Amino acid sequence: MTGFVIRRILWTIPVLWAVATITFFLMHAVPGGPFDREKELPPAALANLEKRYNLDKPLYVQYGLYLTNLAQGDLGLSFKNGREVRDIITEGLAVTAQLGVIAFLYATIVGITLGVVAALYHNRLPDYLCVFFATIGTAMPNFIIATFLVIIFSVQLGWLGVLGWGGPRFDIFDPLTWTNNFDPSAWDFRKVVLPVIALGTLSAAYIARVTRASVLEVLNQDYIRTARAKGLAEYVVVLRHTIKNAMVPILTVLGPIFAFLVTGSFIVERVFAINGVGYRFVNAVFQRDYGMIMGTTLFFAAVVAAANLVVDILYAVVDPRIRYR
Amino acid sequence: MAEAEALSSPELLAGFTPRRQRGLWSDAFFRLTRNRLAMAALVMLIALVTLAVLGNNVEAIQRYSPREQNTDVLLAGPSWAHFFGTDNLGRDNWSRVLQGTLISLQVGFGVQAIVLVIGLTVGGLAALGGRMLDNIMMRITDIFYAFPDLLFIILMRAVLQNRDWPILGDPVPQMIFAIAFVAWVTVARLVRGQMLSLKERDFILASRAMGAGNFRIVTQHMLPNTLGPVIVAVVFGIPLAIFAEAVLGFIGFGVPPPTASLGRLVADGYNFIRTNIWMVLFPAGTIAILMLSFTFLGDGLRDALDPRAR
Numbered sequence: 001m002t003g004f005v006i007r008r009i010l011w012t013i014p015v016l017w018a019v020a021t022i023t024f025f026l027m028h029a030v031p032g033g034p035f036d037r038e039k040e041l042p043p044a045a046l047a048n049l050e051k052r053y054n055l056d057k058p059l060y061v062q063y064g065l066y067l068t069n070l071a072q073g074d075l076g077l078s079f080k081n082g083r084e085v086r087d088i089i090t091e092g093l094a095v096t097a098q099l100g101v102i103a104f105l106y107a108t109i110v111g112i113t114l115g116v117v118a119a120l121y122h123n124r125l126p127d128y129l130c131v132f133f134a135t136i137g138t139a140m141p142n143f144i145i146a147t148f149l150v151i152i153f154s155v156q157l158g159w160l161g162v163l164g165w166g167g168p169r170f171d172i173f174d175p176l177t178w179t180n181n182f183d184p185s186a187w188d189f190r191k192v193v194l195p196v197i198a199l200g201t202l203s204a205a206y207i208a209r210v211t212r213a214s215v216l217e218v219l220n221q222d223y224i225r226t227a228r229a230k231g232l233a234e235y236v237v238v239l240r241h242t243i244k245n246a247m248v249p250i251l252t253v254l255g256p257i258f259a260f261l262v263t264g265s266f267i268v269e270r271v272f273a274i275n276g277v278g279y280r281f282v283n284a285v286f287q288r289d290y291g292m293i294m295g296t297t298l299f300f301a302a303v304v305a306a307a308n309l310v311v312d313i314l315y316a317v318v319d320p321r322i323r324y325r
Numbered sequence: 326m327a328e329a330e331a332l333s334s335p336e337l338l339a340g341f342t343p344r345r346q347r348g349l350w351s352d353a354f355f356r357l358t359r360n361r362l363a364m365a366a367l368v369m370l371i372a373l374v375t376l377a378v379l380g381n382n383v384e385a386i387q388r389y390s391p392r393e394q395n396t397d398v399l400l401a402g403p404s405w406a407h408f409f410g411t412d413n414l415g416r417d418n419w420s421r422v423l424q425g426t427l428i429s430l431q432v433g434f435g436v437q438a439i440v441l442v443i444g445l446t447v448g449g450l451a452a453l454g455g456r457m458l459d460n461i462m463m464r465i466t467d468i469f470y471a472f473p474d475l476l477f478i479i480l481m482r483a484v485l486q487n488r489d490w491p492i493l494g495d496p497v498p499q500m501i502f503a504i505a506f507v508a509w510v511t512v513a514r515l516v517r518g519q520m521l522s523l524k525e526r527d528f529i530l531a532s533r534a535m536g537a538g539n540f541r542i543v544t545q546h547m548l549p550n551t552l553g554p555v556i557v558a559v560v561f562g563i564p565l566a567i568f569a570e571a572v573l574g575f576i577g578f579g580v581p582p583p584t585a586s587l588g589r590l591v592a593d594g595y596n597f598i599r600t601n602i603w604m605v606l607f608p609a610g611t612i613a614i615l616m617l618s619f620t621f622l623g624d625g626l627r628d629a630l631d632p633r634a635r
Binding site (some may be wrong): 018029135178296 | 574
């Protein structure tokens, strides 16, 4: 087991290195320099800027510096405002993580509930309703869901907010120290609902599908028949025998879903003008802030890699056959 | 209904006359035609493809040029003059949505065509080319799998823009290439898995025992049997590609203006959501219908091609 975990952890290093390398060379293949402006900069200023960002050195030196800094957790500088990319990401992360965690809770609770209900009422009306939700939820892009929600609830009915994030602002919430200047009154519920639904619905639908299939499979097992045969109350059969065993495949999809909710939020952040990591990333793309783009891509790749790692280890814990492959 | 008819037919009641033989494909097609949702999706898609192709080439259907500005009708709602209303520059939304639909369809089909070629090649090489090649191919797919898809597509778009290369110089092929670059992994893994499991099956052994060579086994037995799941994956991949293109357009990294893509139309409409909701409603609805139709068709194909995997 330990051997498997160690091997699996070590494998993420070459993967991240490959991602870093590909990103680096792609960034340098982008036509046009980061300091191209409408009005050309004076040559001296340009030379100074290039020196500041090490762009005057040969490519392999830049690559070496880049990797050395990365190994120390330094994601480099933003080309637009000269700030540390790490700091910009950390600031945005406070908001993105809130959005992601709430959407994750929404997706898990709604998804598992719908999946279990659908399986228990197999081929009856509740099942069809849940499958319908799951199909629509997986097939509709999140920004389309967001659009329809905004039209109905914000524009037509005027119940919910359109722009901004209703959670505590990042300057009063420190994710690194988890400082408790958390102010519940800063929450604006009206601005939390729509982004969370827009972001989490795809995952909720996916979890519902997985849960339904898993619960259906468990319900067909012999030990469920045994449990029923020995006269257990139905709720004991469902809660203790069925759901507990059906959780295994569900647990393993929760990892990538969490990663998806944190990294995939840039569309939702853009729609609702939420100043998270994704919003900053899109702005960086617009401004051709290559330092910021590289840093964010790597950060997201690391999140994805970590999620895949957790899933693989979870699999190995749950299913011992995998370890001896 | 067809089942009931078949059961009551005199041939079957006589017991000995076997049902007319149908091959794998016509059997699957028959099952697909009985899936009402999938057929409705297919009809919808044929209608959309026809409308998109005609609407960009026949003036009577297009009615206005997608770039023609008419300052007399700004932000108008739907009417007989402008089916889908007009935008903030007085451009006709009907022709713009049609233009965007065509681009979405081109991207959807184009991406999956490339994905099919790369996926079959990489997956096939990995499964049949020995351990060494398998290891190399799978490590490469692992790395591509680790990339956050949309971010990588955005990077590829940035790299490809403003080049005057022969085919990749145009924005639509650029989008297709950038999306296909990350999308092939799923199909490659699927092909490899299918071929590896097929290799061990008895009918391959039987064929080999009867003296079939490698080439014959691969082309006559392995490829046709791999194709079913691959077709399903490819059809499911089309809405994902359309989604990726729409997202790129939405965040302003898609086909450059004044060309209209559905994602950009939604983004533009967003700015006027309080004055004219039609501007965002029609392109958003079109994307939703496109994606739902392809998903339903994919569902139907999956059920038809592999009746066991329900």
